[in-house]
Amino acid sequence: MAHPLVLLDLDGTLLDHRGSVDRALRAWTARLAPPRAPADLLGAWLAAERRHLPAWRDGTASFAEQRRRRLRDVLPLLGLPVGDDADLDAVFAGYLEAYEAAWTAFDDVEDALAELAGAGLATAVLTNGVEEQQRAKLARLGLAGRVGPLLTAETLGVAKPDPRVFTLACERLGRPPAQVVSVGDDHALDVVAARAAGLRAVHLDRRDEGPAGERARTTTLRGLAALVRDAGPA
Missing domain, CATH: 3.40.50.1000 (HAD superfamily/HAD-like)
Incomplete structure (x- = not known):
């Protein structure tokens, strides 16, 4: 057999992934210098992933759009403005750079x-x-x-x-x-x-x-x- x-x-x-996200969020938000951050930013970020990734999996949203939706959930928690799609894509690029550097x-x-x-x-x-x-x-x-x-x-x-x-x-x-x-x-x-x-x-x-x-x-x-x-x- x-x-x-x-x-x-x-x-x-x-x-x-969880550890990489945690390290990435710390590096990313340090550059953003947000005036405030939730006590459990990692939990909020991962919850946004779970909430919006299914839309990409079932074909109702593009990969870029599910990223924007996650930012629309998280940026207000940081006291940061939610801009248009181009703004959100630029913001996510900063997070993505930190995430890629944290892969372990x-x-x-x-x-x-x-x-x-x-x-x-x-x-x-x-x-x-x-x-x-x-x-x-x-x-x-x-x-x-x-x-x-x-x-x-x-x-x-x-x-x-x-x-x-x-x-x-x-x-x-x-x-x-x-x-x-x-x-x-x-x-x-x-x-x-x-x-x-x-x-x-x-x-x-x-x-x-x-x-x-x-x-x-x-x-x-x-x-x-x-x-x-x-x-x-x-």
Whole structure:
């Protein structure tokens, strides 16, 4: 029987997105010198991401527009004006520069990749991000060419949590869904949706937030090879 292929998420799984955002917000707002800032700016920013990214995923807003919508939520919290689209794009460019400079891999990634390779398990990456930025992330993290093919929602034409993105990914990879194990930090996007497409899945619950009843769950990528073998049926 063929070894399963491990289909890794990127943000929150390989890339420390939350930590990168936190460092980026600190650097960005220091340059903006806002007169005030909410006590939990990171929480407000991530909440705006969760609120507006789905509009891009379902095709009702462009990638640039979901960024503008996030700024329309956050800039008033900083006591800063909300300008027109061009103004917002210029403001976001400042944040994006800080975010790119802050990109960092989780400290368990290298160990996990070594374990997976040692177990004869191939990998690929499936991410909801746009192709150019996600390739840049892998390059910055030193992972380009080391984690297998990169598949993005942008190129596949459908995004998580739509199960079709997993079906299309398996087709591109030349593997039946039953031979692929999805691994990611978002339970709904990376686990529930993957299983709906016939894949097996492991929930990477880095912050130990649950759901606690998940049968294939870990708080670290270390030991992933054993979890993949034990992931059970879809």
